[in-house]
Amino acid sequence: MVSCSCGRRAVFGGRCAEHFREWLEGSIVAELEKFVEPSDVLAVAVSGGKDSTALLDVVHKWGGAKMFAVSVDEGIAGYRDRTLSFLQGFCEKRGIELHIFSFEEEFGCTLDEMLETRPRERACTVCGALRRFLLNKRSRELGATKILFAHNRDDELQTFLMNLLSGNLAQISRKGELIGVVDHPLFVVRLKPLFRIPEKATAVYALLNYPGLPDVECPYLEESARFRVRHLLNSLELQNPGAKERMLELYDREILPALKPSALGFHGKLRECGRCGEPSSRELCKVCELLDSLCPAVKS
Amino acid sequence: MVRVEVEGRVKNAEARTVRELMDHLGVNPEEYVAVLNGEVVTEAEPLSPGDSVKLVRVWSGG
Numbered sequence: 001m002v003s004c005s006c007g008r009r010a011v012f013g014g015r016c017a018e019h020f021r022e023w024l025e026g027s028i029v030a031e032l033e034k035f036v037e038p039s040d041v042l043a044v045a046v047s048g049g050k051d052s053t054a055l056l057d058v059v060h061k062w063g064g065a066k067m068f069a070v071s072v073d074e075g076i077a078g079y080r081d082r083t084l085s086f087l088q089g090f091c092e093k094r095g096i097e098l099h100i101f102s103f104e105e106e107f108g109c110t111l112d113e114m115l116e117t118r119p120r121e122r123a124c125t126v127c128g129a130l131r132r133f134l135l136n137k138r139s140r141e142l143g144a145t146k147i148l149f150a151h152n153r154d155d156e157l158q159t160f161l162m163n164l165l166s167g168n169l170a171q172i173s174r175k176g177e178l179i180g181v182v183d184h185p186l187f188v189v190r191l192k193p194l195f196r197i198p199e200k201a202t203a204v205y206a207l208l209n210y211p212g213l214p215d216v217e218c219p220y221l222e223e224s225a226r227f228r229v230r231h232l233l234n235s236l237e238l239q240n241p242g243a244k245e246r247m248l249e250l251y252d253r254e255i256l257p258a259l260k261p262s263a264l265g266f267h268g269k270l271r272e273c274g275r276c277g278e279p280s281s282r283e284l285c286k287v288c289e290l291l292d293s294l295c296p297a298v299k300s
Numbered sequence: 301m302v303r304v305e306v307e308g309r310v311k312n313a314e315a316r317t318v319r320e321l322m323d324h325l326g327v328n329p330e331e332y333v334a335v336l337n338g339e340v341v342t343e344a345e346p347l348s349p350g351d352s353v354k355l356v357r358v359w360s361g362g
Contacts, residue, residue, distance in 0.1 A: 002344045011340040050359070203333050203358040207340055217359045234330040 012204045024197065024205050028058045031193040035178055036146065042067040043144035043188070045135050046098075048083030050206035050213060051150035051194060053090060057209070059148060059193075060096055068097040070139050070147070072131045075103050075110020082214040089212075099142060101134050107295055114294040115220075123220035126290060133287040137278060140188050151192045153248055154199035158229045160251055165229070173259035176252070184270040184279040196248065302347050306332070306355040319343035321353060331358050 001009050004016035012020050036042065044059050046052040046069045056069055069091055073080055084100065091098040104110050111127055139147050151159075156175065163171040177195040180187045194202065206213050221227050236243050272278065273285035280286070301312045304321060315321035318334045318341060329343045332355040336345055347353070 001346070002342050009339065009345075010342050012342065014342075017340070200330060200333065200358050203356070204340055207333060207335070207356065215356075215359065231328075231331075234328050237330050238328050 011208065012201055017208055020201075020204065021208070024054075024201055025058050025061070027197060028055065028193050029062050031177070031191075031195065032059065032062055032064060035191050035193075036065050038065055040065040040145045041143050042146050042148055043070045043135070043139035043142065044068070044148045045139075045150070046071050046087055047080075047150075048085075048087035048090075048214065049150075050210075051152050051155075051199075051202045053087070053210055053213060054202050054205050055148060055150040055194060056090075056096065057094075060094055068099065068142065068144075070135055070142070070144075071098065071100045072134055073100055073102040073104075074127055074131065075112055076218060076220070077112055079216055079218055082216050086212060086214050090210075099138065101138050103130060103134075106134055107291055109295045118294070120220055120223045124224040124226055126294065127220070129286050129290060133278060133285075136186075136188050140186065144188055146189045146191050149190055149192050150194050150202075152194040152197050152199045152202055153244065154230065154233065156192070156195055157233055157244055157247055157251070158226050160247075161229050161233065162225055169259065172255070176256045186272070186277075187270065187279045195252075198244070301349055302351040302353055304353045304355065307357065315347055317343070317347060318345045318353065321347065322355070325355075327355060332356060333358060 002014075004010045004014060004019050006016055006019060008016035008018070011017050013023070015023055042059065042065050044052070044056045044067055046056050048071070059067055069087075071084065071087060073084060088098065090096075102110075103114075107130065111123070111130075114126060115123055135147055159175060160172060163169075163175075177192050179190040233244065270279045270281055273280040273288055274283050275288045276285060278285055278287070301314060302321065304311050304313055304325070306325060306327065311325075313321055313324055315324055318336065319329060322329050322332065322334075322343060334341050334343065334345065335354040335356060336347070337352055
């Protein structure tokens with residue numbers, strides 16, 4: 001048996017279940033205490049998946065600021081209905097206020113309908129942009145001062161690598177653990193308290209703590225560029241143990257500070273979209289532009 | 301021999317540790333969590349004949 005220093009069986013990183021829980025929850029709380037003020041109102045963005053469920057649970061138990069949960073129903077048949085059903089039960093049991101916003105109500109059509117006649121590879125790009133838009137707008141209306149996203153270390157590295165592969169330096173400069181502090185008053189600051197947590201650690205945590213978590217994957221995932229990059233990174237890690245940790249250190253300590261958007265002039269002043277009024281760097285924001293092509297019959 | 305379940309398929313395999321089992325199946329340890337006889341374990345965990353291992357995929361996607 002592989003043992004923890006306490007003698008019990010190890011479950012992850014040489015720690016037993018109890019010491020692993022302490023380590024993971026302590027790591028998340030340390031990030032919260034670094035960036036959250038007691039006066040903050042936190043909107044925890046949740047999907048009912050392993051990462052966001054763990055984040056919501058830890059933030060709720062921490063209790064260092066007022067909080068509520070926000071979620072998006074994109075309209076992905078056979079997937080989102082199951083994760084939302086789990087999430088509703090999870091929040092109800094713990095007395096957590098949960099707000100669900102839907103693509104259909106907000107934009108007039110579901111993600112499945114938007115992608116009916118379009119390449120499925122675009123799913124993550126479309127879905128991500130619309131979800132961020134909706135979470136920002138609705139969380140702000142509910143009084144949130146920060147939105148917490150459950151992006152883990154692997155998600156962040158995948159995004160970095162995807163932007164690197166497409167040569168998008170401006171996008172790389174806009175990422176990191178804390179985003180949007182000075183962007184625009186309508187733009188709610190985003191914090192990623194799982195930024196340093198390996199994806200496998202949240203999977204182990206979920207297996208230990210949430211036996212009812214639905215074992216479902218987004219049907220669009222396997223066709224996405226992110227899926228391929230994820231495999232690439234995992235293969236690199238297998239051949240070079242510790243590669244992800246070294247990459248995150250370099251990204252967080254050297255690359256991001258060197259690419260401060262202001263230093264590079266990427267962030268022209270954000271203004272408001274001429275149609276929907278949300279923050280945008282252009283006359284028509286990306287979401288309104290997307291909706292014109294995806295939901296032509298419905299204007300935001 | 302150990303009994304292993306991965307992606308809904310059940311097989312029998314010879315392996316001394318979880319890591320050896322994963323290598324034998326061509327499974328990347330970054331992408332799967334091993335559950336040995338109902339308990340989460342690390343890849344270094346030794347295996348004994350008759351053990352039952354479930355490899356759970358580290359699923360993701362918002």
